[in-house]
Amino acid sequence: MSGGVIIIGASHAGSQTAVSLRQAGYAGVVTVIGDEAPLPYHRPPLSKDFLSGEKSIDDILIRPAATYAGADISMRLSTRVGAIDRKAKTVLTDDGHALTYDKLVLATGARVRRLPVSGEDLAGVYYLRDSADVTAIKARAQTAKTAVIIGGGYIGLETAASLRKQGLNVTVLEAMPRILQRVTAPVMSDFYRRIHTEEGVQILENVMAAEIQASKDRLNVITACDKTLPADMVIIGIGVIPNTDLAEAAGLTIGNGIAVNEFCQTSDPDIYAAGDVTWHHNPIYDNHIRLESVPNATEQGKTVAAHITGNPKPYNSLPWFWSDQFDLKLQIAGLSSGYDDVIIRGNNESGRSFAAFYFKDDKFIAVDAVNAPRDFMFGKMSLTKGANLDKQKLVDSEIDLKSTVIKP
Ligand SMILES: Cc1cc2nc3c(=O)[nH]c(=O)nc-3n(C[C@H](O)[C@H](O)[C@H](O)COP(=O)(O)OP(=O)(O)OC[C@H]3O[C@@H](n4cnc5c(N)ncnc54)[C@H](O)[C@@H]3O)c2cc1C
Structure with missing residues (x-):
């Protein structure tokens, strides 16, 4: 088989990259290789609705099989890539095939960190x-x-x-x-x-x-x-480690993940990376980070496709995330690390709905909103626009959110 784009990893980032390539008019061969058996599925429900039995694997597929077939995207599932030969521009699969690429995308995600104690591999x-x-x-x-x-x-x-x-x-x-x-x-x-x-x-x-x-x-x-x-x-559940092994063996630059530029290109311009595996610069926080979040995997997939199809759009997304526990929907926008002040809006002590707004050097940097979607949306929008918030007004939940914005 020759040419085209090969994507390693059939999950959020891999699926998005493939579909975005077609949406952007890419006419070459698109192949997604993933070592799991199912079609790409939403991973967040695994610890939520899928675990509780409310949803089956078919309910959580990111896209139906017909989408890949209709877009002429070849899905090679239950297949692991064991090596990349950058000189020959091929990937070697564990079932003995060498596939040639024009562009390669590493969407290999992360694997669990194992607990270093005896008995961690016992049945049960x-x-x-x-x-x-x-x-x-x-x-x-x-x-x-x-x-x-x-x-x-x-x-x-x-x-x-x-x-x-x-x-x-x-x-x-x-x-x-x-x-x-x-x-x-x-x-x-x-x-x-x-x-x-x-x-x-x-x-x-x-x-x-x-x-x-x-x-x-x-x-x-x-x-x-x-x-x-x-x-x-x-x-x-003690965290994950990025799957950088293939990239490392191929001699690509690695930080806390595969190092990529603003177009998600690795140190080899014909190889891209997207999703949990990337170590990238976030322009909003002017920091190199690795994110474990679906929105990041999706946005980076789009960034890769845009660059490959000659319409480069630098990655510039606000990190955001969510977590569902019992009846609580936590929505997080921005990165709170390094904060020096937190303002609470709502009742966190006896209620089940509130938001925590994080500040660093009096600058608003992130919000955690529990059952408070308006606070989340407002915080996300303010962070995206670079708007700062008045702490004294914010703490008073009687004051309308919009009037907490400090006019430049
Ligand atoms: C239980 C759970 C709950 C989560 N909840 C949330 C949430 O609420 N909100 C949120 O935003 N995020 C959540 N996340 C994180 C989110 O799922 C990840 O950020 C997202 O899956 C990243 O997508 P990805 O495509 O980068 O990588 P992954 O989803 O890790 O997929 C990478 C794929 O590549 C495959 N692969 C790796 N190496 C090879 C190889 N050599 N050959 C072939 N295939 C390979 C892997 O097996 C895997 O299928 C959760 C994750 C888990 C596990």
Whole structure:
């Protein structure tokens, strides 16, 4: 097979790149190679509606099969790429094919970080990244009564909420002093601790898992402080590592991910990267970052397609994200890291709807909005426009959001 665009990774970034290429009029061969069996599917529902059984794999497909067929996009699923030969401009698949490309796109995403303790590979211990993982978790959850979740980040907490809703007794272990510590302010951690506790989830912070032992048909999680937590199943969610191996072996520049420019080109101009795997410059924050978010994967897929089809549009998107737990829809716009002040609007202490606005050097930088879509939309729009907000007005929820904008 010769020429065209080959995309490695059949998920959010890969699917978007392929479809955007066709939408932009690309007439060459487009091939998407992915090592999972299903067509590209939405990954966020895995820890939410797919885990709770409300949605099937068909319900969460990003696009139906007919879209790829209709756009003449060749989907080579259950196929892994083992190597890239940049000189010959070929990729080698594990089933022994060498495919030639004009342009190559690495949309290889990320894989789970493994917990470095003994017993993490026992039967009944799960990681959560793909639909096969969650299918196995769902099967076990049908008979399990008790689950221990190691990791109190968004995925751990969403999984806790889904399993709790199914009636399991759930304990979350977080090694850091507070849940969500890596990604948000203490006020958000306090809020989610309260909600989970109210819903019957046990949250243990500052507690490290030291070992997992099999005990008859159950498991015991042994903590570093020598506590034993019995469980029918254990789920580990302690973050991900970008899949940079192929790029590294091919000699491309790597940072905290595959380094790309504003057009998502790697250090080889014929090779692009998009999605969770990229280490890119965000012009809004003037910082090099790696994002784990669907909107980023989608936008970067579009950026790649635009550049390949000769209509370059530099990537310039505001990071945004969401998380669903119980009846709470958290929407996040911007990056709060480095903040020095947080203004709360609404009732975070006893209610279930509020927003946290983050500031750095008196400049508005991010918002976390819980069941507060107007605050989210307003914050997102203000950040996109570079508008600053008046903290004194913001704190008073009687004052209309629009009048909190500081006129330049
Ligand atoms: C449980 C869960 C919940 C999430 N919730 C949210 C949320 O609420 N909101 C949000 O914005 N984001 C969420 N995310 C993150 C979001 O899913 C990711 O940001 C998104 O999937 C990134 O898409 P991607 O295409 O870059 O990479 P991925 O989705 O990681 O896909 C990469 C694909 O490439 C394949 N691959 C890798 N190497 C090879 C190879 N050598 N050959 C062939 N195939 C290969 C992988 O198997 C995978 O299928 C969640 C993620 C998970 C796991």
